[in-house]
Amino acid sequence: MRYRRILMKLSGGALAGEEGWGFAPQAIEHIADEVLDVHRMGVEVGIVVGGGNIFRGELGEQWGIERAEADNIGMLATVINGLMLRGALTARGEGSDVRVMTAIPINAVAEPYIRLRAINHLEHGRIIILVAGTGNPYVTTDYPAVQRALELRAEALLAAKNGVDGIYTADPRRNPAARRYRTIGYDTVIRQNLRALDQSAVLLARDHSLPVHVFDFDQAGAMRRICVGEDVGTVIADARDELV
Ligand code: UDP
Secondary structure (H helix, E strand, C coil): CCCCEEEEEECHHHHCCCCCCCCCHHHHHHHHHHHHHHHHCCCEEEEEECCCCCCCHHHHHHHCCCHHHHHHHHHHHHHHHHHHHHHHHHHHCCCCCEEEEECCCCCCCCEECCHHHHHHHHHCCCEEEEECCCCCCCCCCHHHHHHHHHHCCCCEEEEEECCCCCCECCCCCCCCCCCEEEEEEHHHHHHCCCCCCCHHHHHHHHHCCCCEEEEECCCCCHHHHHHHCCCCCEEEECCCCEEC
């Protein structure tokens, strides 16, 4: 086993159907199955979930809503997604204990995020879903994904993508000559402004040498394969660029 404790960044879009909005039950079941699969192998799993299937703060401007307010709406969207995931994980994983921890206190529906308590949950084999991002505006959930991974001493961040299986030299849908990176250095991602993750998140990962695996979540078993040490997707790391 390569990793014993991971943090997964799941975009809200992973819970949605084709159009990327709202919820699709099959998509949510797929997430639950993938997560429960690695959890049953004994991997400790934390999930930071986004809210893009409901609302993103960057839409605020065009909707005539001030950015900080729009970001609050986006953060609350992640709370809804977290509860939805908890529901699905609990229904499909008989007996599995799943906790939703929020950076914005909403005591009636979720636990507050407290670092040591989150670590304690992981040590007891509970799956934790971390919602409301950092609790502050002007970032997306990429940044707290890296931040929580570091805080919780996860060995890696798994950044799940829909329909793209890693980082390429060019857009593989437009350019058939595009090649996938097996490994890519943090500095290359930053210099080329590759949009696998927000720049601020990549910088934080770089400063603390956190490996970030970018992989296609639609491929069943991808998470398990990463955890056992197989070569899946692209890993952003303190390493030289290497193409597949
Ligand atoms: N957000 C925020 N602070 C945070 C995390 C998220 O303000 O620490 C807001 C921001 O508006 C963001 C939205 O929540 O657009 C939803 O998160 P994100 O865009 O990361 O969702 P994803 O694209 O991953 O589904």
